[in-house]
Amino acid sequence: MTSDSNRIQSIRGFADILPSATPVWRQVETTLQATLAAYGYDEIRLPALEHTELFARSIGEVTDIVEKEMYSFEDRNGDSLSLRPEGTAGCVRAGIQHGLLHSKEQRLWYAGPMFRHERPQKGRYRQFHQIGAEVFGLQGPDIDAEMILMTGRMLRALGLGDVRLEINSLGSAEARRAYREELVSHFRAHWEALDADAQRRLETNPMRVLDSKNPQLQAVIESAPSLMDRLDEASRAHFEGLTRILDAAGQPYTVNPRLVRGLDYYGRTVFEWVSDALGAQGTVCAGGRYDRLVEQIGGNDTPAIGFATGIERLVSLVTERFGVPEVAGPDAYLVVGDEAAMGVAHRLSERVRDQSPGARIRVHSGGGSFKSQFKRADRCGARYAVVLGESERASGQYTVKDLRGDEPQRSLDENELIEFLSAGQH
RNA sequence: GUGGGCGUAGCUCAGCUGGUAGAGCUCCGGAUUGUGGCUCCGGUGGUCGUGGGUUCAAGUCCCAUCGCUCACCCCA
Structure with a gap:
């Protein structure tokens, strides 16, 4: 027996998916892919490694992901490369590079491993797997609604229809900037009422203060201005258009004005499907609109919206609910x-x-x-x-x-x- | 990066106030000279995560360290 001390083990947060689990993985993946095909999406395959600059410019320099969670290293020629922490940036890069976005719409999906150097816990790993989709060239709320309905169908197809949908609008960059300033001055006026965590968030990501779970902060949070009330006119119309379609389609949702994205590129519509059965990592599918991103990383002005789901979380839910199918033996x-x-x-x-x-x-x-x-x-x-x-x-x-x-x-x-x-x- | 819980056989775990490491399952063999499952019998398999300390004696107590796990932060 080899002793533990000289046995090589997997890297922390990098999980092996054993034969007992692969049938569920396969089922989840094929179900999601079939649904994407049913909505006319085309598959795109993307590299796991990109120039670090791509992620810095798209996700945002000061986000946690870029600041401390990326697997970055120098290539032999001195370039800084990073394992992709998410799929959107690479998809946009590929779309621009190959002219896919040139005055035409694209509905693309991708799948594969993503990498973030975080502390692992239930439903969160350093290498994790996502299936996501990006739609380019469509600016109306109709495609937002369709994407939400499609992701809902995916979850139902997996037998996970009891997740809840939360939506919000982040408005335009201008409205968000003005709102952020207003929010900061509101919380600064109540500085002593904030806990240390909220005070720190106020510096890094003020809108996150609204997310605090501390019950003692609820009064200050309740009295804070709401972004919903300060949306620019176009974003307001967009959001109302979205809710009209969801209502007409019979898709229940709750508007969560505190639903914020950790990535800088989102604006207007954001949505999340949330389960209560996963502990602290309840979000199983999240997405939103990012109309400025394509231009920001060198393409033409192109509206876009996308989502991603975490396969590990879906597999975990499906397994908890239905168990693991028995592996069929040979004939x-x-x-x-x-x-x-x-x-x-x-x-x-x-x-x-x-x-x-x-x-x-x-x-x-x-x-x-x-x-x-x-x-x-x-x-x-x-x-x-x-x-x-x-x-x-x-x-x-x-x-x-x-x-x-x-x-x-x-x-x-x-x-x-x-x-x-x-x-x-x- | 911070905090809690846990590390004993391949797996799930027991091991009391310190006194010669155990069970169930798995695996292998036999009962059954060429027939699985059920039953019975036998066997393989451990530097008790690692390193130090206390002690006549440490799986057990102390310190450190590594790993796993859950949570915080953040996020799929």
């Missing part, structure tokens, strides 16, 4: 008597795979008694055990035993056996 397990039988076993199984690519045949390896081979056939969940021993080779009649049901043991010649195993479900 047949070939028990081999000796070396000569091994040749027969592979000749037979290859012919079955030729004829029926969906057939799942496991040929025993590693020797051992018939007893132990049968035991393994049973343990791996095989439906049938096929015995290839001396007497079978002599007679040309192979024994097939049903391991899961009451079918009587049968004797088949080679062609019959191949037909039998190729038939799939018996």
